[in-house]
Amino acid sequence: MLREYASDYKPAKNGYLFEGSAAGMPYSTRSLQEVLQAAKIKAGIMKPGSIHSLRHSFATHLIERGTDVTMIQKLLGHNDLKTTLRYLHTSNKDLIKIISPLDNLKLM
Structure with missing residues (x-):
């Protein structure tokens, strides 16, 4: 899946695989937290994490x-x-x- 993603999005070789909203910048911590919380809800996980x-x-x-x-x-x-x-x-x-x-x- 990662190879397919890299093939589709073509990240810079010395940059981030998952860039943030600004080119060349890392994905933000807050965005990662939101993705995790959404995935937990979708999976029905109620425990804190x-x-x-x-x-x-x-x-x-x-x-x-x-x-x-x-x-x-x-x-x-x-x-x-x-x-x-x-x-x-x-x-x-x-x-x-x-x-x-x-x-x-x-x-x-």
Whole structure:
């Protein structure tokens, strides 16, 4: 779908795929918020949610699929890894996989 969009709209190679109302400018934050809210209404989603929620969900899914945290840091544009670590949470699914080093001890 993105290739088709790019073929139809021919964005500048070093510009934005989705330009705002002014050529060469990014799509506005407010416009993105309005698109998200309209999509939620159309989908019948009543829970609160925002662009930040999508960003958080994206990062959480990457973590759950084993993506290195430093790669996520780069994708999110964080300068400090601590910011990324605070921003993300560990899912219970990952906690279940942890094997204690004590389980490997041969005590008897």
